[in-house]
Amino acid sequence: MDLELEPVDRAPTYEVVISRLKNEILSGRLRAGDRLPGERALSEQLGVSRASVREAVRALQAFEIVQARPGNSPTSGLTMTARPRIALSNLFRLHVGLASYSVEEVMAVRVGLETQAMLTLAEKTDLDLAGLHALLDRMSDPEITPETAQDLDAEFHLSLASQTNNHLIADMMQALRDAIAAPMLASFKAQPDWPSFCATIVEEHRSILRALEARDGRLAAQLTRDHVEGFYPAVTDSQEPDSTR
């Protein structure tokens, strides 16, 4: 009997390099701020080509695990980084682009994160909402454009998320917001009565702030849920035909 054996899949060399560096991170031996040896030294230590090292580093750079600083100064070279803000944004933007995730799915996750944020914020004694009231005053300008309103709206939600002091909530909120910025803006622009639509947003934001001022986390969470869910139909309806798959 003739066996037709498939060749055993060997992991490409760059994956071996990634997996060695991953182990160093997960075991706690490589930490944020640590310097990595240069490409040449890494290739000698690991016994692989410099091209494979570079490919592995590119993948880790995409994840913001490693940061490359150009030049020959003492701070240049490869450093272990922390907080994958751009990586998360890129990951979600591209996967919303590829329709891995729908805008509706992203909105539902936003609600989960934001309601959680509200419960945390209502417990805080050093909450600073003065800047957000000022922001809403600017947002109340009857001549405001959808573009400016969107920027201020993002600032409102992200400022609250970052005041939770939970970096993951803040970074996720930023990333998900970036991922659906285009359909959000399209929904603003598609409003038949833009000034009254925008006034409603401002009023809903004000009631969220009032609930936080009253330290009523459940009410703030419920108002945030109603506020974001109120957008679902507008945002998911106003997508470009080629991004609604």
Added chain:
Amino acid sequence: MDLELEPVDRAPTYEVVISRLKNEILSGRLRAGDRLPGERALSEQLGVSRASVREAVRALQAFEIVQARPGNSPTSGLTMTARPRIALSNLFRLHVGLASYSVEEVMAVRVGLETQAMLTLAEKTDLDLAGLHALLDRMSDPEITPETAQDLDAEFHLSLASQTNNHLIADMMQALRDAIAAPMLASFKAQPDWPSFCATIVEEHRSILRALEARDGRLAAQLTRDHVEGFYPAVTDSQEPDSTR
């Protein structure tokens, strides 16, 4: 006056390749399932070296934007993929490893996602909880080890997340769960009275299922919050010293 001008930072070639491919995705011209030209063709089309193309592809593979299938068959080569499950897990695991995010931050995001999931699940008419009751029966074995209990516990939470039909909630839950698997297991093992601790988990899971069966989303959400938050001290206390930074 002599000006000392810094040289203008030019983006590395591989980043130019990434950015060209990103634009194709975000404009909807490249979609999940589409084939990419091979390395040689891409390098000719873009006028860059094959090494730069390969570095860019490695970064996109890390994000599971592109999948490479080896060989010379009609399905081999570079394909645009969907659903970055491994990428999300890797991203969060490595960034928890680098202490970009603490276990406590991850737990809080889990609560946000799971309470959102419960509200969605309670609205569903085709919820299938029979398998989860059977799972809890297995988890009620008084001889169960922390390792087996952890696997079943993960299966319980992830099965509920995936029944929301929100891929982003399901993938995020899986990724966050992977990211804190080690401290979770350590906390199970550190329990002074493991059998009664495990019995409590099972009972809390059962009450969540009863709330879902009664279509009471708010109650299911609250029970899930209490259940996961009940773990916070256990999980964050039982971390290895070198991962508590």
